[in-house]
Amino acid sequence: MLIVLNHKMNFLKEEALAYAKEMEGLFLKEDQLIICPTYTYLPFFEPIGYSLGAQDVSHYQNGAHTGNVSASQLSSLSVRYAIVGHSERRLFEKETSELIHEKMKELLDHHITPILCVGESLEEKERGETLFRVMQEIEESLQGFTKDELEQIIIAYEPVWAIGTGLVPKEEEIDRVIKRIKEQVFHTWQIEMPVLYGGSVNQNNISSLREIPSLDGFLIGSFSLDPKNVKSILK
Ligand code: PEP
Numbered sequence: 001m002l003i004v005l006n007h008k009m010n011f012l013k014e015e016a017l018a019y020a021k022e023m024e025g026l027f028l029k030e031d032q033l034i035i036c037p038t039y040t041y042l043p044f045f046e047p048i049g050y051s052l053g054a055q056d057v058s059h060y061q062n063g064a065h066t067g068n069v070s071a072s073q074l075s076s077l078s079v080r081y082a083i084v085g086h087s088e089r090r091l092f093e094k095e096t097s098e099l100i101h102e103k104m105k106e107l108l109d110h111h112i113t114p115i116l117c118v119g120e121s122l123e124e125k126e127r128g129e130t131l132f133r134v135m136q137e138i139e140e141s142l143q144g145f146t147k148d149e150l151e152q153i154i155i156a157y158e159p160v161w162a163i164g165t166g167l168v169p170k171e172e173e174i175d176r177v178i179k180r181i182k183e184q185v186f187h188t189w190q191i192e193m194p195v196l197y198g199g200s201v202n203q204n205n206i207s208s209l210r211e212i213p214s215l216d217g218f219l220i221g222s223f224s225l226d227p228k229n230v231k232s233i234l235k
Pocket residue numbers: 006158162163164165198199200201219220221222223
């Protein structure tokens with residue numbers, strides 16, 4: 001089971017350093033835990049016993065792009081995974097599937113595994129459009145990749161209405177969506193793609209969510225901000 005921790009734009013320097021220190025000596029298998037700190041704190045983390053991820057990447061290769069961070073720069077900091085298409089970026093930064101595709105291409109060219117976030121809004125859920133929305137985001141972002149490239153990609157199913165709200169879909173619903181994602185991806189590309197769930201995962205629901213048959217892991221935001229929580233779920 002893969003666990004991805006998304007720190008978002010949290011912590012000041014000393015807090016990030018303290019967090020990184022807490023993560024020392026975890027002795028997990030390398031690809032079990034992926035920590036995605038804010039860009040500036042990436043060098044604080046020594047990814048031994050876990051892997052390092054980024055929360056985003058530029059779609060540009062290098063050069064005159066003020067404020068951006070490239071896949072090659074991430075790679076030079078031992079980053080092996082990167083979240084792309086998080087709903088906060090789709091919403092606040094107006095990221096489109098085309099842009100997300102370009103970012104994934106950059107990552108794949110630098111041997112960084114993209115974690116593609118997809119998920120429906122509350123309105124879409126209420127209109128019964130969950131699967132339509134999720135498959136649209138997947139197809140738009142993935143079309144054009146080779147089979148070799150597709151085999152490197154991980155999907156995170158994150159209903160937008162469940163992120164940071166304390167609301168979580170029923171387990172059967174998560175299972176249904178993930179199964180349909182896997183079936184559709186297999187049907188279209190003949191690939192077995194891992195699918196994670198993200199959205200208000202915490203100590204109260206993780207044990208039952210873990211039982212979802214189709215699930216390959218979790219993407220965890222706020223609950224991951226306390227290292228004690230992380231250690232408790234890894235036990
Ligand atoms: C997220 O931001 O991807 C996320 C899952 O956040 P939270 O766990 O806080 O809902």
